[in-house]
Each structure stands twice: as C-alpha cells, then as structure tokens.
Amino acid sequence: MNSIYLDNAATSFPKPPAVAAAMTRYLTDVGASVNRGVYASAQDAGMTTLLLRESLCRLFRHGDPTHCILTSGNTMGLNMVLRGWLRPGDHCLTSSMEHNAVMRPLQDLAEQGVSFDRIPCDRDGRLDPADILPLLRPNTRLVALAHASNVGGAIQDIPAAAKICREHSVPLLLDAAQTAGHWEIDFEGWGLAALSVPGHKGLMGPSGMGALLLSPEFAKNLRPIITGGTGSASDSEHQPAYMPDRFESGTPNLPGIYGLQAAIEFILETGVETLRRREEALTAQFLNGLRDIPHIRLAGPWGLENRAGVISVDFLEQDNAEAAFRLEQDYGILTRCGLHCAPSAHKSLGTFPQGTVRFSPGWFTSSEEITSAVAAVREIAAGAALHS
Template sequence: MIYLDNAATAYPKAPGVARSMYDYVEKVGATINRSSYASAQEAGLVTLTLRERLCRLFGHPDPTRAVITPGATAGLNMVIKGLLRPGDHCIVSSMEHNAVMRPLMQLEKEGVSFDRAPCDKEGRLELEKLPGLIRENTKLVVMAHASNVSGTVQDAEAVGKICAEHGIPFALDAAQSAGHMDVDFGRFRLSALAVPGHKGLLGPQGIGALLLDAQFAEKLTPLIAGGTGSASDMEELPGWMPDRFESGTMNLPGIYGLETALRYIEERGIADLEAHERRLTRRFLDGLRSIKNVRLFGPYDLSARTGVISIGFIRRDNADAAWQLERDFGVLTRCGLHCAPSAHKTLESWPEGSVRFSIGYANTEADIDGALEAIEATSS
C-alpha cells in the first residue's frame, strides 16, 4: 500500500498517539474541571500541556486562548457564525474549502454578504486586488493558508498586514499548513487560527484548536452553551477563557492523542518535517513532467506550494483512474471535488475535479517512485 491521502487525514499517526489514547481510556478515564482527585488532575495537566504546545508551535502568547475544538471546521464556524451579523460583510478567497463557504452561504440568507478575492489559475491570491474589496461594513477576512486541492500557499503575512492597516480581523484556516510549515500567529497578525488535529499535526480525528486574539475573542458569541465545570453557581456562561468556548465534556482521548503528537512534532521540529515533505514533493513534481496525458493543477514552484498535488487524467475519467491506481498498484488517493468547488472553478478543473496525491511525514522516495510508475501506467 502507498498511502497518499494525507490531506484527508494523516496516516500513520505520530508514534505513541494510539498508546496514549488507550492509556487514557484504560488507566485514567476522568474528565477535567469537574473533580479534584488525582486522575482528574492528571487529565487537566495534560490538557494544559496541550494548550502550551499549541502556543509554542504557532507563536501564540496565551494558553488560555488556545480553545480545544472538535476540529478546524468547528473552529471556523465558531469564528464566522460567532462574529458576523446581518448587514456585515466578509472577504474570502476564491480557493476556499466548504468549511468556510457553507457557513457563509447560511449567513448570506440572513443578510451577511461576502466577496471572493480572485486567485490566478494556479490558485495564488491576486493580493493587489484585496484592498479594493474592503467596505465600511467589512468585519472579517477569512482564508485558507494552503489549498486542499492544489497545495497553493497564500501569503498570509501580506494579507495580515493589509487587514491590520484597515483594522479588520483576519482568520486563517490552517487545515493544510499546520504541521507542514511555519505558521506564526503573531507574524501573520492573526485574530483567529483554526487547526485540525488529525492532518499535519498527526493526531486523531475529532480534535482541533482555535487560537484567538484577546480582543477578537471578546467579540465572538459562543455557538454552544452548557456546563463547563466552572462557575457552576451561575446559569450564564462564564466570561473568561477558555471556558467561554468549551461547554460540555471535553474529548479527553483526543486531547491525550494530540498532546502526544505535538510532543513528537516538537522533538522532530517543523523545519525537518517540512524539508522531508519538500524533497518528496520535488521528486513527485519532477516525475510528473515526463508523464504524458496528465495535467497538474497548481504551481510547479516548490516555494509556492505544499505536498498536496492534484492532477487530471486527459484520456481517462478521473474516478476510473483513481480506482485503477488502488486496484492495480495499491496507491491510495482522493478523487473528486474535495469539498472545494470554488477552488476547482479557479483552477479550471471544474466540473471533472482531480485526483489528489498528498504527501505526509511517513512517505518515502519509494512511495513517490511507485506512485509515479502507477500514474504513467494508468494515464495511457
């Protein structure tokens, strides 16, 4: 098997993730913020350690504003629906995932408007056009850092600078960049950063984080209200962080798993992980150049992309080709529109979609060579 679907979820997970989750379920079992016995205190300490690791990884100053979420989609909904009200305006790019677009489409029916900042045919934001989209009622800019279709990376630092100059909050969807490259909350001048735990962070599904700026957090209305284990004498939500955004029982198995994954990332280093994936991405892209009857969607320029690589088969139906890649060669990919119809329209891969190969930390040169041989055999 050659697993090249890491943009959907990383496989295998970081060493120790499964063991730490098993140990929590079998040996700890307690929840946090509810009791003071030893196992509950241990769970609370692991949760705090996770928040601290998230802050170190993403250049965020305050662990109390590292909110634990079910994933990036939940975090983005917390930002978009927690902030925007009828009459407000939002700016996105034309490369967004449905985790951004579907909440906005819901809010559009309630009087929220939005504009798509144009991107070129390789998915790169036409940065000079962004300021012209800003209105008096623009309350948010939210964008994907890296495309889940083409791997195209946007200049988040430049976008953050424009937003800061106009006093507009900037929220970044780092679903495809977190764990793959440097993502810096302060340098990007972010108001919010949404990350999933199960992709580049190498943890389990069902866990993620939303890192917030202090002033921006005060503007958000929590989507979910309920018990937090704190201020139990009140029927109002507590106003302090992170409790205000963490109602209900926390996903402790996920917290233990993600904390272990981030420990691995800290020990190995983002720079090493990025260098490994870049080497393999270059090998893949170089190999694609010599294969006929396939088309790359996105840039060949390694500095402008991640290891998410989408191609179209010119003489074959993409779905049929993806099926053959698995059946005959054991190459696992993702075929279709990848929950990002706007991105595919921008890349001119609509409506056929593409076959996506996404490289992860555990892939090898042999995986890349095997995938290229399979593509060549399948494309004819």
Template sequence: MTDSTERWGKPVCVPGDEDRDQERGSGGCLAGSMADVGIYMDNAASSFPKPEAVIEAMADFLRNVGGSSGRGAYRKALEADKIVFRARQAVARLLGVADVSRVVFTANATESLNLAIKGLLSPGDHVVTTSMEHNAVWRPLKAVERRRGVTISQASCAHDGTLDPADIEALLRPNTRLIVMTHASNVTGTLMPVAEAAAIARARGIPLLVDCAQTAGVHPIDIERLGLDLVAFTGHKGLMGPTGTGGLYVRGGLDLVPLKDGGTGGDSMLEHQPEWLPDRFEAGTLNVCGIAGLGAGVRFVLEEGVERIREKEAGLLRRLLDGLSEIPGLEVYGPRDPARQVAVVSLNVRGVPAEEVASRLDREYGIMVRAGLHCAPCAHRTIGTIQRGAVRISLGYFNTEGDVDRCVEALAGIARAAG
C-alpha cells in the first residue's frame, strides 16, 4: 500500500485489476479507472485521469447552471459568472498573482502564446528565444517573422536541454522587444533558468514571456515574486482541467493588441475592445463549462499542494531514471536528475524506431506513451534526435511506483529483444 492510498482512504476496486487500482489509491477522487485503460504515461500531452471533482463541476454546470457568463442580469448567468471568477481566483492564487483580473482565459497555452507574441511584436522588433521551444512558441514567432519582419535569435541549449542564462543576455539588442522561453521542456523535462532570465529581462526593461504548459500545477511558480511579465498556461495538464482551457497572465501596465475582437458582455456601448482585463482579451462566449472543470482542477491542486505533487512526481521520476539506467541499449535524454527537470523523460531503444517502441508498449504492455517529435523539432534538434524522434514517458500525479516498475520491465524486454 502506498502513501497515496493512505491519504485517499478506501480505493475503488475494479474486478480483475484490484491490486493496481488499489495501489493508485484513487479512493473515489478519480474519474474513470486506470485499470480499464492501462497505464497512462502521456501526462505531458494531457493529464489523465482527472479528479472526480472536475467532472462533477462540469456536469453541475451543464445540468444546473447553463448560463453564459457576463451576459445577463438573471441569476443563473450571474452564477456562471461567479464560477468563472472563482476559477480565475484559484489560478491566480496558485500562480502567485494578487490581481485576479490579470489572469485571462483562453482555449489553450497555444492561444495564450499567440496572444502574447502577436499582441506585442511590431515590425522591426527583435525577439530572443531558446532552442528548446515547442511549436506553440516557435510557429507564432516564425509567423511574425514572415508577416511583420520581426527578427528572431535563438539561444542554444546544451544536449540535455539546459540553458545558460548568459546566452540569453548575449543575444539582446537595442530593439529586443520580447524574450520567450519555456519553463520546462516538453521533450526532456529540463527546467529552464526562469528566475535568472527574469532578472536579465527586468534589468533591460524587456518583457519576458514564459510558457508554463509543462509546469503549472506540478512545479511551483510564483509569478509576482519572480517578476514575470507574461505567463502562458494550459488547463488540461498539471492543472487537471479539461482540454479547451488555458490562460495568460498579463502584468499590469503591459498592454497587448487583442488577438480577437467581439462581444464581452456589459460594455456593449463601446465600439472597441474594453481596456480592462480580463474582458479586453476574452471576446466571445467563454468556455464556462471547461472553466468550471478547470477551477475544480486547480482547487484540487491547491488542496493537495504543488510541493507535494512535485515531491511525488520527483520520487516516481527518480525510480524511473534509476530503472532505465540499468537497461543496456537505451539512450536517455535530458538532465536525468529530478531536481533539474519535471517528470518527462525521452529515450530511444537502440535499433528500434521510437514509434515501434511506443506501439509495442501499448499493445504488449498496456502502457501509453508518445513517440515522435512532440511538436518540438527545435528541442529534438538540440538533443540530437531530429531524424529519429524519441519515445516520451511523462508521469503524472496518479501514476504509481508499480506503473513505473512495469514500464521499466517493458522497456527492458523490448531492449533485450532488440539485442
């Protein structure tokens, strides 16, 4: 019995797989049973399973509330409005933001990054980024390069994905208008020196945009203490919410051109987007159902505690890395150190294509991982896997030591067979 079982009390037992479900300690707080679907290790793509409270919040909204937020004087609409506010408040609290209105809801981290990048950069501007970015950063940058003549400099990261913040500083120019970097790589899990970059950015008066898709909810982030200017997050990974949710923190005093214009509710007389946040960037009816789930997910994270989540994931990661290090014929990328990365590991089995490894893990062992380039060709180029891709194992809060052991055994079996 693991500590998580003790914490959550009586587990849900599924016929035929009682041991594994018991070990996971779902205790009724999880939606769905992992026993039904196998071992899910693709949490860097989307976390699964979700806390039961997330499903309940969404069902309650659909069944009992139903109104559009900010759009009506009747009580159900005001209730919808309050659900959105409470979710915003929970996110602000989790990320260390005092003014709740600075948290803007979007459809996902990609939209947030587009809003920040396209809302800030003008013709003639220069932007600095890293060689570990996801396409959610890289493609919007390439778009403004082509359409607006923005120039891009990319700081080269080491083979394990680590970045020397001095390399950011060295690339700054008089017309550098923005620094963009991920908080942790979605390929290697490598944590980036965000605090150091923030200090450099602040000293030069250049806004820093941080992509927290892989860290929000699983690694502490204190936006105002770090002095970050723009922070993009997604709702369906570490924040435990549904897909279709995400957001952007925008520091006070920093204005962006809205990505979209349209209705925002109570200020219909204005001919342009209102100046006030969050309405300025939230034209169109919000995904209130999704945000209801996101709010419940973030409250779950707050109740569990990010430190505890991080500690559990670091423990599982340590176990995974130790296990992998015993297997001959594996190439493991990234720092291979839980203190320097989130619980994401990419690897290759010598002589076996990544896609085949992932497929065999699924078909023969019931283990779900992702193979390929993970929408991050820059990062794969940096770690030397641009041609072959890699197998990515990404652990989540609901994985168990048993899951990790089965994954290690499975990979050992595949590597042995490849000989």
C-alpha cells in the first residue's frame, strides 16, 4: 500500500528535488562556515547565505536583507521577539487561535510580570480586527497573531489588524507558519514590525531553518536573547549592534541555508499565486467531498475565501485517535490527530479536549489522493456509526 502524505501543516513532504541536491552539494563540496574564512568555499557559503536573505526579502516584500535574520525555526523566531521585546509591566495582545509557540512563551513571561489578553475569535476561528481596539491598553507593547490557524485554516485579516496596530503605534508580530510560501505576505505594505516563518512547511525547505524579518525601527529596540560569536567584530566581547549579526550568534545551519535557498528559488519560479491556487483547488475538492458525510464535523470554515488548506475533522462517533490510526493502517493516509499544539484554538473551535484529525495537502498532493482520503473518511465514519 502506497502512503498518502496529508500532514503538510506539520511539515511539507516531499520537498522539491533541488533542496536535497543543494544540501548534498554543501556537505560534499563546500563544507565551510560563513563569516569565518576568506577562501573560495567560505565565499560560496557567504554568498548563498546572502542570496537566501535576498530571496526571503523578495518573497515577503521587505526592502532590507540585513534585517532578515536566519533562525533555527519559527518557534525560535517567535521566542526572539516575545522574549526580546516584552518586559515586566508590559501587556501583549494575542488571539484565541494561537499555537503554543506563542502561548508558552507568553505564559512564561506572565510569571515575570508581563500580562496578556486573547482577542476572542468566532466558531470558525476568525478574528474581527475591530476587537483589537477595546483590548489595547496604555502599556500594550505588542500584538502577536498567527496569519492562519494550524487547526481550522482560517486566515486572519492581517492588513486590517496591522492598520489598527499602526494607528496606535503598537508593533505587530505575525506568525506565518501556515501561510509562508503559498500566500501573499507584504511586510512593508502591511506595515509589520516582525514576521516569523518556518523553513520546513510551505517554504518546502529542510527543518531546523526559519527566518525572522524585522522592520529597522523595531529591530533597534529588540534585545537579542542569544549572544555569542558572530565571526565579526572579534576584538570585542560585546555583541555587535549591526544587523543581522546582532541576532545571529554561533555557526549557522549551513546545510539548511543551502536547502532553503533552493526551496525558495523553486517557490519564486513557481509563483506564490500558482501555489495558492493549487492549495485552494485541493481544499475545495476535500471540503466538497466532506459535505454530505454524516457523523463528522468540520472544525474551521467551509468557505474557501481566506482559508488555508488545513482541514480538521472531528469524528463524532469515535475517538479521533482511533480514526487517525485506521486512516494509516487501512488506507495508508498520514494525518495528525489531537490538539496540534494549540489547545486555545481547539477551545475556540469547540473541539477541546477531543481534538481533531487534521488533513493538510501540499504542492505534491494529487487530486486522486484527495479522492481516496474523502472515501476513507466516509467509510471510517460510517463503520463507527454502525458499531456505536
């Protein structure tokens, strides 16, 4: 039985072949570190690192590659902003749909005197940007929002939220874990202060890589949470103030940098809009197939507008973990069940504590695979109802 990979919201698979080729080239032919040597292979590493910053800036419409920090992943980027920006006495606003990559740092910070509130979202997981206003306080120093929910797929109206933040001089941190690579993100047009992305989901690169893009104004007052060797200003025991060295200490993940650069070249060549349209077509097919299946409930919006390809199903007559197990054992369909590191989002969607079975197609998913997945959901739901 061939397996059908429908867990792209966790990590995309497979990757464009150029990704492994670039990583292999680094490991077999380059091997040098960056910022730490002047020989040809070190120049190759330095050039690829620079190209990656430029590609990320092009993709997310940011004009200054020095303010594109390469991170070990999205969780790191989010922590760098939350922990580097918020101080005791500060207030942060977030939504009720956030991932634990935001909620756990905020809970830690709450023990150190930072307070936070959750902007409530509706049963589809959508936020009304106007609800930000009454929750702003004089000491609100940050608004942190996920672009799309990793549970139900609803995409927030970030341009409207960012406008309100700008009008009240509160920086906005955007967690684009579920949209980076396949949805338009306009860093400068929207006026974001910080954008954190993982390299291994929609960007189709390897895990262990991510990026944090900062506005120059925000970067100036953001404190690095990690300091150390940068290969620059080595005469000083103080962290360099200039970008991106201020936020990039230690030898970076160079195989990851080569892989991610190849992945982003693939995305730029394919086109974000083409990627988005494909995701929309697969999502439409999946949702149409689910519509008349009894004994299940969709957690998240049925409509396609402003919706990512994250499809969460609650099997009403059986345990969702049992359904996910059967999907794999009997049909070879790989999904993720449970609470998806987002208990608050499941509470908003009414699927706490049972969670859901999450299906997430990717660029390499075929229409036939979606047909098979819908048929499997139908059979599993019907079988469980028969035995209940």
